[in-house]
Amino acid sequence: MPELHQSIAQHYHERTKYNPETLASKNQRLDWAKQPVPFKEYKIGSTFDLKPYIQEKAEAYANNPDALWWQRLSRLLFRSYGLTAKMPSMGSAVYLRAAPSAGGLYPAEVYVVSRGTSLLPPGLYNYQCRTHSLMHYWESDVWQTLQSACFWHPSLENTQLAIIVTAVFYRSAWRYEDRAYRRIFLDTGHLLGNIELAAAITDYRPHLIGGFVDESVNDLLYIDPQQEGAIAILPLADLLDVNQNLPLGCTALPSATETSYPQIPDGELLTYFHRHTQIQSGITGNLNLPTIKQEKSLEDKYNFPFCLKIPTTTAPIQWGQKLSELEITMYKRRSTRAYNGDDLTFDELKDLLDFTYQPQNYIDQSLDISPDYFDLNLIETFIAVCGVKGLEAGCYYYAPKAQELRQIRFKNFRRELHFLCLGQELGRDAAAVLFHTADLKAAIAQYGDRVYRYLHMDAGHLGQRLNLAAMHLNVGVSGIGGFFDDQVNDVLGIPADEAVLYITTLGRPR
DSSP states (O other): OOOTTSOHHHHHHHHTOBOTTTHHHHOOOOOGGGOOOSOOOOSSOEEEEOGGGTSSOGGGGTTOHHHHHHHHHHHHHHHHHOEEEEEEETTEEEEEESSOOGGGOOOEEEEEEEOOOSSSOSEEEEEETTTTEEEEEEOSOOHHHHHHHTTSOGGGSSOSEEEEEEEEHHHHHHHHGGGHHHHHHHHHHHHHHHHHHHHHHTTEEEOOBOOSBHHHHHHHHTOOTTTEEEEEEEEEEETTOTTOOOOOOOSOOOOOOOOOOOOOOTTSHHHHHHHTTOBOTTOOSOTTSOOOOOOOOOTTTTOOTTSOEEEOOOOOOOOOGGGHHHHHHHHHOOOOOOBOOOOEEHHHHHHHHHHHHOGGGGGGGTOOSSOOOSOGGGOEEEEEESSEETBOSEEEEEETTTTEEEEEEOOOOHHHHHHHTTTOHHHHHOSEEEEEEEEHHHHHHHHGGGHHHHHHHHHHHHHHHHHHHHHHTTOEEEEEOOOBHHHHHHHHTOOTTEEEEEEEEEEOBO
């Protein structure tokens, strides 16, 4: 029976941990005949083709405001989740997208909701990445329904467009079973990172909403909640429209905390957990008024007088005129398959940390200096250094506000990292391995079981910024969502109450 003191989020996390003693018994042969198709198809609807606008630069449409509007929306969607390559695989084709996905399974679907503009009629649209088009599958005024489902969030008051990201659960569960829930939200975090940066390139500002009535949004989109669920909503403020000046609202809202639940069979845990992280209808009160939240400070962690503290401040990465190099990097991004074991430089590591955690340094490059996350105060960062020139091997805590590394363990962890990453050579040959963690019990106390979504999406968002910075610097990078959970804490000396969310490996590509 489940432990009575555990919430469903804690139970899910404990039950989906990989353990070296039981992992082999869990490995099942994949049924390739049931491999999910990572695309949605609609038999009825009208298509808005975005391909004609993807090649031209904005300057080409200087005298054509309608074409410029389409070009900006086209680039935003393409850089966020468009197809970037077609790879042969087992007699068929695998389509790679701008955002990375565990196993290339792409569980996320992207919808666009239009309030009704002169160019995009009101209603619901699905982004069809294979044809780079919008499928208008429901033509009706749905904006007020969306506002109600989001508790009249202020960022929906004056905006005309919103992106809704959903997850099609089976696409990932086919391979990763119940643990797929973790990977789904990490993958969505990658996508949110792309949307944030692609919006800056195209003069939009996305406002992230994680608190909404799930059933209402699922009904709005006409999706089957047993198969697919809404997980993030992003109203898009058009920065070229002076009327879309948006007040701030809460990004994340709490759900209930479920501590009484039955014995849930394997294979049903994912959908049960998702259902019990939902916000129910009937909640009253103006939940989205800006509030001054007492932030939990993590900056004093490992701040001992005798602890080695190394500043990480550095000049920001330069992304070129009008962020041209960032746009190229987003298109060319790939996960590194193997490292050669050579060292990185400390300057490279500092550059990666700066772009990922110090967005305020990029105000001169037209990037958002305060992008939306659900709650970064809950996320902690540890770095296992094995081969960084000018930095002693060991485990470091990264304090983002102080912008310094604090060494908490002296050791070269190459052999242990190989083991922790399920025997993947990426862990063994990496120059540095970054771990995102969170105190799960404390996070649940603040946001209920729904916080499990927020934590993994925020970790994925940070991971995507790492991905793009590494690609720009010609540093190899690859995220790892499968690891021996408890052993990570033991080996690195991370407190046992820190749940490991995500691992990002960094090194020299082979």
